[in-house]
Amino acid sequence: MKNRNLLLFVTNDFVTALGNSIFTILIMWYVYDVTGLALATAIIGSFTHISRFFAGPVAGVFADRSKKPLSLLIWALRINGILVVCMIISIYSLSGNGEIWAIFILVALREITFSLENPAQTRIMPMLVPVDSVSRLIGYRSVSSNIASLLGNSISGFLIAVIGITGGLIFNSVTFFIGAFIISFVHLLTPVERQGGLSNNHEASVTKAIKEEQKEQTSPERHSFKKDLIEGFKYLWKHEYIRKVTIIASLVNITSMIMPMFVVYFNEFLDSSPQAYGIFNAALTMGSILSGLVIGKISQKFKNATIVVGGWLFLGIILLFMFVDFPIWVTYLFGLLLGIGVTLPSITLDTVQILIVPDEYRGRVHTIMQAIAVVLIPLSNLIGGLIADGLGANYVFLFAGIWQFIIVFIVFLNRNTFNTSNI
Known part of the structure; x- marks a missing residue:
């Protein structure tokens, strides 16, 4: 189960990191191609940092207080995919300033939504593998993210040349839906399982540990x-x-x-x-x-x-x-x-x-x-x-x-x- 969780999580991270790296290049190339303004490209490039500054701390608190962090991560990925689909629709159905403003708004919403991914991942990572395997999970995640970024940065230009911006965005939206599908199969470990597990005779201890964790998660200190x-x-x-x-x-x-x-x-x-x-x-x-x-x-x-x-x-x-x-x-x-x-x-x-x-x-x-x-x-x-x-x-x-x-x-x-x- 623990190795299965590790594989599913790292695979999900690879797919979503691939999608995110592709999206960044696609959208900046598109904005510059349509507007011809470096300033517009700079504004789009700033959205990630603006959302990190304003939405990041709030997203972290939201993830910490969520009773279902896995569901939060899944829905964050799904909404990202939906927002990319909305961008595709906007490109086809709108024109002129309306098209650009729609893209700007949708990109801003996507960045805000995507700011939930990292704290949600951070929240569930200790719940996926035993304590002594968390560092290994983080290491694999780092490697997979770097490889995904390398691949995404490499193929994004070719996607633009071969299937165009909209085709690239369609491919991009699919990666988020696939990532959400993959991560939905993980099984969060109980507190005792994270410590290495106990025999079936210790069911009472497991129940007590779960209750203690739930009590800790809802303690008044969390509201300070x-x-x-x-x-x-x-x-x-x-x-x-x-x-x-x-x-x-x-x-x-x-x-x-x-x-x-x-x-x-x-x-x-x-x-x-x-x-x-x-x-x-x-x-x-x-x-x-x-x-x-x-x-x-x-x-x-x-x-x-x-x-x-x-x-x-x-x-x-x-x-x-x-x-x-x-x-x-x-x-x-x-x-x-x-x-x-x-x-x-x-x-x-x-x-x-x-x-x-x-x-x-x-x-x-x-x-x-x-x-x-x-x-x-x-x-x-x-x-x-x-x-x-x-x-x-x-x-x-x-x-x-x-x-x-x-x-x-x-x-x-x-x-x-x-x-x-x-x-």
Whole structure:
């Protein structure tokens, strides 16, 4: 049963991650193709971060308080599929501004709904396998998500070229329905089963354990969300190291203005095809996977500050190179290097964020840090869109590269903040 749950969950995660990666590229390509505006593409690219900032904490509380988290996950996936179908209908039945506004609204609703997926998954994961297998489940999930992203980024461009945007969206909607169908077959383990299971003679113990868990889930402490949130903010503000890391994480995310501009970059600056964009995204994901495989050994040889400064300096150099028009195969290489330059420091930064916060505050403070870290992304995306419309997409990479050097200088001045052994 436990291995079956693991297989079903990882398969579901693979399918939905595949669908999500395809959707992101399809919808940004479509919006730019219809509007011709980099700003519109930037707005669409900002919806994920806006929903994470506003809807994420609420979704987390909702998932925690749900008595049926598995059903919540299933319906979140189904609604995602339905919303994608609604987008297809809008594309066929509407035109002009009505079509664009409908797509914007539906994408916003999809992102809000999709924000339920991660907390719902996090809620049910400890219920799928014994306690000593949770880390293995998370590891498999990470691998499956990366492979799905790699595959999705690779085939999305080909889907656009072969079956068009609407055909790609139909394929995308199917992935969400399949994911919901797969995950519906998992069996949530009882508290005792999660500890390794007991014999049938211990039915009374099982019943008692279940009742205790249910009592814990409905205890008054669960309703002190507002108080806990305020305490988390206070803790973050009072501790210099945590405050500095949060501010730096927020500032570095301004560089993410390049993400929605890749579509414009390939369309206008490189005058390339959707297939080329798909290959570039695949190379980007390959760089991320490679970083995940080597970060363990790198972190043993270098200090956190060295990894962050070196990685972000490397990232800044690559961004400056992308200001220039190189042959397409060089751009693919840049994609691979970007994946490395983004992921290595990001993993290290995430590690620092976790280690510098004590256990009793870690959950809420980490959530607040994530929310603050993404707060500037929508604004930076809009600025990137304005730069691309006014000067050209390659100037977005020039600006991002210069900004990245400023961030490297800031991190270098505060390098002891990232070396957790000094805290």
